[in-house]
Amino acid sequence: MFEYAPAPESRAVVELKPSYGLFIDGEFVDPLDGGSFTSINPATEEVLSEVAEAGPDDVDRAVRAARRAYAEVWGPMPGRDRAKYLFRIARIIQERSRELAVLESLDNGKPIRESRDVDLPLVAAHFFYHAGWADKLAYAGLGPNPRPLGVAGQVIPWNFPLLMLAWKIAPALATGNTVVLKPAETTPLTALRFAEICQQADLPPGVVNIVTGAGKTGQAVVEHPDVDKVAFTGSTEVGRQIARAVAGTRKKLTLELGGKAANIVFEDAPLDQAVEGIINGIFFNQGHVCCAGSRLLVQESVYDEVLAALKRRMARLRVGDPLDKNTDVGAINSAAQLARIRELSEAGTAEGAERWSPPCDLPDRGFWFAPTIFTGVSQSHRIAREEIFGPVLSVLTFRTPAEAVEKANNTPYGLSAGIWTEKGSRILWLADRLRAGVVWANTFNRFDPTSPFGGYKESGYGREGGRHGLEAYLDV
């Protein structure tokens, strides 16, 4: 028996202060009404730091600082000079990537292998990519003289804290906007570290402002009258509230919301890689992925062998300490999210689906959920319709390509989809018919800053990344 000895990444590379203030106008400041909350390590429930809670007056300060920076410095600055700052930030992120990866795993619970090999390289790539656009906006095909919008209010989720920050801040700054960003209340620490990087890069004060807090703080950002542009990534429920809040205002809005992606496996699929794709689709980042392949659609003729291979592969998943370099599945981000995953899983059993998890020892402390699949799921089950946002896969079957399309599209969401087949013509036929913003063929959960990302239907609107993503931050 080949037992891998513990291989923990060192925490020593991350120095945490006992408390953090708000980052406004280039400095860390105390909140006006003195509120605070704590951020914990979801793998151990240990308190990591105390973080300031921004009230409406703090948000107002931040928006004012952003407005001033936009009007006086960042808006008038030539694109080539903005690019220098972005390139500088990108390089500092690369230099400090180990520290940022460890901190991300500590605060979020995701395995260090993922924060090291996926999150951080993509974060740096987003800044590099958008730095390149800063002085070429006139050539982006969006008109001869695209202008920035002004102050962007941005609210991001906890599943990819630093990566979502990069998706929001990099295009906003490249296009000449200034930002007020609110990170999620369970994962504020890498955003605060990013604030330090802004200082290190000598970014002019007020260009980036980070206000920490929960839903109320986010609401204050979104509803502030001097915000020109709102960008939100998170749940469809909160997305609806935001859409209502900005309706009838001049604010531009983009929303990246939930998903219930179909991962479609045909009988002629490259089987071993399809199984890897299923695993990656649903267990990557503990399933805390808006575009997760949470509905597996398998052609009936290969159902038995796909399921057997999937179970064998799931038994190999290494669940545990996020800082161990060999961990595949880390901790659930919060007690609240764990409760939601449990509730929906129990609903799955109650509605008659069959639940299976590999034998797996979960730690006593912290928030954990074993990788789980449900078979015998039908379209009407809650676990086939609602976003679980956890390591839970619903397995359904289909008989013909037309039925696959019908089932894949039979959801209020439309963020992503996966196709597994060796037949190229079928990939193109299917991709044309799937109502999903991203369609992966013979792969899953691949991201690139050059590729636009966004949803259909209740998965939101607007695109982030690529040339298309610039438009959301420009007056064209």
Add this chain to the structure above:
Amino acid sequence: MLARMTATAASARSDLTEVARSEATLRSFLHGLPGVDQVGAEQRAAMLATRSIKTTAKAWAIDLAIRMVDLTTLEGADTPGKVRALAAKARRPDPADPSCPAVAAVCVYPRLVPVAAEALRGSGIHLASVATAFPSGQAPLEVRLADTRAAVAAGADEIDMVINRGAFLAGRYLEVFEEIVAVKAACGDAHLKVILETGELVTYDNVRRASWLAMLAGADFIKTSTGKVPVAATLPVTLVMLEAVRDFRDATGRQVGVKPAGGIRTAKDAIRYLVLVNETAGEDWLHPDRFRFGASSLLNDLLMQRTRLRTGVYSGPDYFTLD
């Protein structure tokens, strides 16, 4: 659909004896195997290469890797003296440390089998020989069979044969199959390792088909390479072969071994292969009877790492014998 049957669970074991009844049945079987997506296979191998094997796990893996080495010399310049030195090294890889295990086998050209057999007598170390007009295999079948018989008669208990890549690439699968069957018969009780020469097969689909072809024809081991063409063993190729032996056992109940050979030079490389075995075929293959490394310089790096783990310090290469 025939291929689909082979990949199902062990409970539904299929009778594959009819597969090679004709060129047509064999072809439809091999072409019916699930494809391999190159990007996905390489991604999986690269991910597994990031596994961090430390302390006790590393010590365990290094000793296992030493026990899996087919210590090899396949040079035109090989002499009885060189082979005797190699055999001594195989018996006792680290003269300074009697707790160091012996290697699995010594692998030599047929002409040197008698020398190796004499030098290895009583050691329990297997004696492998590359037969069948290694490395090209481009000799008449009768010559290749005679080569095999001679090696076995001289004392080899393992034969490493090469497949007929020309016939394989031309689609003459039955010819390749029948040649392997013939060599297997010529081996008698000796174990047969079938070298696919994956560097010449190029695609992973070909690697999967050749693996099944060799296993159906009776191979005890499937081996990646001769070490004599530019591309030898790689992690993704070995991954595909490990999937093949795993699926073959599910389908037939027979367990076939895997031997990557060529280009594996460091302990780190070897441990990456063991991780691949562990997480693909599973622990049943973590045994010298089921997994081997065809290598020469690998052994000294394993010994150096082993010594460092035991003593805490690196000793220079001069402290390890060059044989």
